[in-house]
Amino acid sequence: MAISSKHLSINANELGTMENHLLTLQVAIMQQIAQVTQGQCVPQDGLQTTADQLRYGLQVDSCLMFIVSDFEPITTPFEGEVKGKKRQENPYQLLRGQGTVDDSSSRLICEFYGKYYTWLIQGKPLIFPIADEHPPAPIQEWQRLSGLPLLILPLCHRQSYFGAISLMATQAQRQWSQAEIDCVCAIASQWAMVFYHIQQEQKYHIQQQKHQQVIAALNRAESRNNALLEIIPDALFRINSAGIYLDCYGTKTETLSIPATDIIGKHLHQILPTQVAGLIWEHIEQALETKTIQRVEYQLWVNGKARNFEARIVASGFEEVSVIVQDVTDRVQMRLSLEQVNDALEMRVEERTAALRKVNDVLQAEIIERKRIEEQLRTSEEQLRQLTENIREVFFLTTPDFSQMIYISPVYQEVWGRSTKSLYEQPSSWLESIHPEDRDRVTQALHKQSLGEANFQEEYRIVRPDSSVRWMGVRAFPVVNEAGITIRIAGIAEDITERQRVQAEILNALAQEKELSDLKSRFITVTSHEFRTPLTTIHSSAELLEHYRHKWSDEKQQMHLHRIQGSVKYMTKLLNDVLILGKTDAGKLALSLEPINLELFCATLVKELQLNQPELSVINISYEWELTLDAQVIYLDKQLLQQILENVLSNAIKYSSSEETIEVKLKGNREQITLEIRDRGIGIPLDDQDRLFEAFHRGTNVGTIPGTGLGLTIVKKCVDIHQGNIDINSIIGVGTTVTVTLPILNS
Numbered sequence: 220m221a222i223s224s225k226h227l228s229i230n231a232n233e234l235g236t237m238e239n240h241l242l243t244l245q246v247a248i249m250q251q252i253a254q255v256t257q258g259q260c261v262p263q264d265g266l267q268t269t270a271d272q273l274r275y276g277l278q279v280d281s282c283l284m285f286i287v288s289d290f291e292p293i294t295t296p297f298e299g300e301v302k303g304k305k306r307q308e309n310p311y312q313l314l315r316g317q318g319t320v321d322d323s324s325s326r327l328i329c330e331f332y333g334k335y336y337t338w339l340i341q342g343k344p345l346i347f348p349i350a351d352e353h354p355p356a357p358i359q360e361w362q363r364l365s366g367l368p369l370l371i372l373p374l375c376h377r378q379s380y381f382g383a384i385s386l387m388a389t390q391a392q393r394q395w396s397q398a399e400i401d402c403v404c405a406i407a408s409q410w411a412m413v414f415y416h417i418q419q420e421q422k423y424h425i426q427q428q429k430h431q432q433v434i435a436a437l438n439r440a441e442s443r444n445n446a447l448l449e450i451i452p453d454a455l456f457r458i459n460s461a462g463i464y465l466d467c468y469g470t471k472t473e474t475l476s477i478p479a480t481d482i483i484g485k486h487l488h489q490i491l492p493t494q495v496a497g498l499i500w501e502h503i504e505q506a507l508e509t510k511t512i513q514r515v516e517y518q519l520w521v522n523g524k525a526r527n528f529e530a531r532i533v534a535s536g537f538e539e540v541s542v543i544v545q546d547v548t549d550r551v552q553m554r555l556s557l558e559q560v561n562d563a564l565e566m567r568v569e570e571r572t573a574a575l576r577k578v579n580d581v582l583q584a585e586i587i588e589r590k591r592i593e594e595q596l597r598t599s600e601e602q603l604r605q606l607t608e609n610i611r612e613v614f615f616l617t618t619p620d621f622s623q624m625i626y627i628s629p630v631y632q633e634v635w636g637r638s639t640k641s642l643y644e645q646p647s648s649w650l651e652s653i654h655p656e657d658r659d660r661v662t663q664a665l666h667k668q669s670l671g672e673a674n675f676q677e678e679y680r681i682v683r684p685d686s687s688v689r690w691m692g693v694r695a696f697p698v699v700n701e702a703g704i705t706i707r708i709a710g711i712a713e714d715i716t717e718r719q720r721v722q723a724e725i726l727n728a729l730a731q732e733k734e735l736s737d738l739k740s741r742f743i744t745v746t747s748h749e750f751r752t753p754l755t756t757i758h759s760s761a762e763l764l765e766h767y768r769h770k771w772s773d774e775k776q777q778m779h780l781h782r783i784q785g786s787v788k789y790m791t792k793l794l795n796d797v798l799i800l801g802k803t804d805a806g807k808l809a810l811s812l813e814p815i816n817l818e819l820f821c822a823t824l825v826k827e828l829q830l831n832q833p834e835l836s837v838i839n840i841s842y843e844w845e846l847t848l849d850a851q852v853i854y855l856d857k858q859l860l861q862q863i864l865e866n867v868l869s870n871a872i873k874y875s876s877s878e879e880t881i882e883v884k885l886k887g888n889r890e891q892i893t894l895e896i897r898d899r900g901i902g903i904p905l906d907d908q909d910r911l912f913e914a915f916h917r918g919t920n921v922g923t924i925p926g927t928g929l930g931l932t933i934v935k936k937c938v939d940i941h942q943g944n945i946d947i948n949s950i951i952g953v954g955t956t957v958t959v960t961l962p963i964l965n966s
């Protein structure tokens with residue numbers, strides 16, 4: 220329906236009617252804004268409706284809404300963008316109220332808005348005509364340009380500018396009443412608050428993303444640091460400039476004469492001999508002063524043996540150094556051996572040069588020296604063998620093509636549960652122990668190792684002869700000769716079963732934490748929504764009774780009292796449902812059997828439901844008992860049974876029309892009873908049937924029907940406590956049948 224350009228004049232007698240009209244207009248627009256705030260409507264639709272309602276409600280010829288582009292709360296752009304010097308710096312999106320044409324007046328308003336943009340962002344309105352002998356410069360210019368009634372109110376909230384609402388009439392005699400200005404100003408303030416809320420929410424999401432990125436970076440840094448600590452040769456210490464141990468990592472038992480955990484907070488002189496402590500302290504001071512790596516070698520008696528150590532000291536913070544300690548006993552011994560060999564060779568050269576007559580003596584000396592070296596080699600081999608046999612990891616040495624096992628440490632028998640002899644006889648037998656799901660992956664990694672493409676490093680499962688499964692972490696690397704040719708493959712296999720178990724427990728704990736967080740979020744959303752409606756009903760009825768009960772009849776007062784009582788009962792049931800759910804999750808709801816007359820119990824429950832809500836569907840109850848069952852004395856948990864029947868019947872009533880009949884059938888024998896409730900309601904979608912017993916989940920087809928999604932969850936938990944079963948069959952548009960089977964337990 221078109222609106223005439225001739226506006227009706229408003230005299231003094233119509234002032235009250237106009238104020239009521241403006242109040243109605245303001246309430247309608249506020250309700251639309253509330254829908255946008257609650258997420259029921261997108262801002263674009265809400266703005267369009269506001270523009271339409273303002274134009275028709277105030278009977279103006281033009282209603283334009285300017286929304287700044289920097290904020291961008293709208294999902295799709297509005298039409299129109301005025302080009303000009305000011306507007307290029309401050310672009311905006313333009314929305315026209317229905318019936319506003321893109322004529323010269325509208326373009327003039329857009330140009331005027333762009334020119335006085337800086338005036339509006341200060342929160343100053345533009346109103347013409349105005350009762351002021353000296354109006355501001357913008358109003359004087361508008362009077363010169365057009366002289367038509369104009370009202371522009373900015374959308375400002377907390378020093379943030381989001382746009383403006385512009386109204387214009389083509390009748391020069393049109394005056395803006397204070398009520399109209401107040402109405403539009405209130406609407407502009409509400410929209411500004413909505414945009415401010417959306418703006419803050421966007422900032423919050425951006426901060427959340429940055430926070431997650433920082434956490435991810437910290438986790439990656441922590442992983443890298445942990446990996447570095449894992450490959451430390453012997454030990455890493457943090458020591459401050461005062462010589463106090465601050466921390467230690469990866470310390471082996473051979474590095475110190477006391478447990479590593481006992482050195483934290485102690486001085487170097489309390490742990491090391493005075494001479495060694497002083498030497499290390501001196502190099503610590505040099506490292507802090509020169510910022511260079513300091514190396515120092517020293518000897519300690521550890522476990523009754525003399526051990527040689529090398530300490531590398533580097534400044535790692537303010538008045539703090541990191542000290543990497545490595546056992547170099549073998550290297551020192553080899554160096555001493557080499558020095559002895561060099562001395563012997565020099566002696567032999569001198570002997571040969573001195574006289575050939577001593578050749579026999581020299582040859583004898585060489586034989587003796589060779590025996591000594593061979594004895595040293597045998598000693599070194601024995602030390603290596605003892606080392607490999609006393610560590611928990613499995614050490615192995617094979618040919619490059621893995622066709623022959625050269626050496627395997629005895630720990631293999633303990634970890635794999637197979638003898639080392641079987642592996643020497645059949646080198647490929649260890650592949651047969653790999654879990655079938657991991658075998659192809661390991662075989663491919665071995666193939667890449669044999670081709671020299673990559674070193675073997677895999678984690679896989681093995682199946683022991685007793686059918687137990689263990690996780691293994693295996694690393695292998697090539698051993699090359701002087702020509703760079705691979706002559707051996709050496710590797711270490713570690714039992715990582717416990718580590719895998721701990722990782723699985725951590726992942727499971729994280730999943731449970733996420734599930735609890737999701738459940739909490741759904742609980743807050745559902746309960747806040749479900750409490751709002753009854754509280755609103757109570758509040759409105761209470762106010763009406765307070766102000767008008769002396770004018771109402773007793774019947775009308777009783778109606779509002781019943782509304783309050785019904786809302787209180789609804790909220791009480793919601794709280795009871797949450798409490799029962801919490802008790803079942805905490806394991807505090809135990810089975811308590813007592814003799815029940817099942818027919819009387821069910822009939823009474825149905826009667827109470829019908830008395831409380833007389834407009835409900837008709838409920839028919841039928842019974843089918845075997846002769847061996849006394850239906851009047853059946854031992855059941857009365858509280859659990861009431862929860863089961865009330866929630867299932869409530870769902871059947873709620874999702875069925877009042878014209879449909881609900882069938883309740885009770886059957887039983889000496890072993891169990893069966894409750895079958897059948898309705899002809901809306902049914903449950905197939906996609907929702909897998910989540911029927913999930914807390915706070917509701918069917919996608921419930922529409923505006925109230926509910927919390929707790930009913931079937933409580934029913935399922937009550938049935939489980941009663942050691943029973945529940946089965947639900949439902950077809951969309953046909954109805955739902957719920958069958959509950961409860962065993963008859965001993966009293």
